[in-house]
Amino acid sequence: MRNLKKYLLLSAISLAIVSCSSDDATPVANNVTLSFKNTFGDTEIVLGGATSSAATVNTSDAGQVHHFSELKYVISNIRLVKADGTEVPYNINDLDKGATVINHANPSTLNYVMSNIPSGEYKQIKFGLGVRSDLNTLNQVSFPNFYATAGANDTQMMWEWGTGYRFTKIEGFYGTDNKEMSIHTGSTVEGSEGSYTQGVDAYRNITLDLPVNAVVGNQSPKIKIKADFNKLLSGTTNTITLSTGTGMGDNATPNIHTAVQMVKFVDNLGGNGTNDLKGMFSVSTVEN
């Protein structure tokens, strides 16, 4: 790398001398990597089965211990905001090129490389947790790759009856007796945005300021995003106590595959869309 830089510098200088041109060698675009770290607080999550001793155990504000055996979510609609405020959308209308399933069990999914980001300084990132309702139609013809990724056996991020994708899928155990918890979120809306005729929109827009500007050009910066799943039960919007049963107030396994208890979890994970636009997400560092 150092050699390459030297070489570039040398050629730039010689070019300048020979041609009297002042153009430098900054590329017009480069990659930006989003690196997701899934945590309970500051501790990176380790998944595990019911009686796993390796799994990271968290305690909620309501005092319930819990750990996860499976952890997945969909990121889409990514936009980088330049220092001057202009938004640079990244394939926001193309799920094949602009959306991804983060699967904690599969480390390669934790780094999402965005290519061809215009050179410049960026101060903010926006993205969606889930899929915008206009794209959330399981359109296999337009987006075969995302459809296949989301629908794969190890992913199971399709919500068939809602004709859409699951936005988050969390399986795990809670309480000292390791009762099962299974929390799926997804949209059930019908109609078009602004005039939904029925249902619940579980898509959430996230806005995060970067601690230092990400400089795209010669460098391809890495934005490290922390997803703190402590917020699942102990969120900005809701403090949730899990309970198991078939009543309408129960939320650990029954009902949470439906819209009934879902919104509380959605608001905790992705913000409530009004005064909380971060949910569980924050940017820890930017590596330029």
Add this chain to the structure above:
Amino acid sequence: MKVFLKISSLLFLSMSCSNDNYEPVSYDNPELSLNIPVGFPELNNSFYTNKPTKYGVELGEKLFNEKRFSADNTISCASCHKQSSAFADNNIQAIGIEGRIGLRNTPPVQNLAFMKFYNWDGSKLSLENQPIVPIITHEEMDSSILEVIGKIQNDTSYKTLFQKTFGDENITPERIYKSIAQYEYTLISANSKYDKVMRNEGATFTESETQGYLVFQQKCSGCHSTELFTDQSFRNIGFPINPNSNEAGRARVTGNMQEYMSFRVPSLRNVEYTAPYGSFGQFATLKDVLDYFDNGVLDADNLDPVFKNNDKRIPLTEQEKGYLISFMKTLSDGSFTNH
């Protein structure tokens, strides 16, 4: 002659690998005129943008019976939606490929053109949006629309029908969904004894049926109203609860706690042929349902006022139950169900 031309043009295409000079044969695909029964509710709005056509309905019916919709080519829409059961079946819950058991009882596909909500929880508002659900659902066909298209796209009979319906041979998901919906729009049942009595076509109720109709008007028609015998509302009537964690009734869709374990009031047309009853087939017979109403239903915060305000029951004498069943059987439409 047409078929011959068709085949020769296909041969030509496959031999020359060129379609530059291909011109679709002209086609004539008139709208079907449906016999809309007097007094039925308004048509669903989607009907007007996807009116049944001669070949659209023919194609839809063929697709409805197409077993290649399922991953292992064993079941079609018609496997669960059988004509003899008013396009429902008689299983407790729907059975998909490899004997997988679905969440709910198969709903009858009848008079859907006049409905505003589809499925027991009303999750779909137009028929065109429904077919993809069973195609991809693990417990039903467990396939995908591109897998389906891949299996049927080289089938000459489909090419011909897509050509006749849409003007070219392209098989797209939207065309599949629209054709199936067009076929379903034509499944209208309005030729029961009840209809013939009401239309003064010479049929008359027996004494028992007449008594049943009176009891029905007193104790049932508040919910089972209109000529569809459903007001299409969602109600929790205290039936035994499906323990499956994916079940919340209408609230599964809306998230509204007031609609927890509420289901769309079922139409009673052809009810004789759609046993068992309840959202997951809780009751084997109509008598069982009436006994349950009479004995009292489960309480719930959102139990429908009809029960909440009446000691959680609809009191019925044994004689009244018999009358009601007689009346409900007058809603059987032999010409629709081929009985």
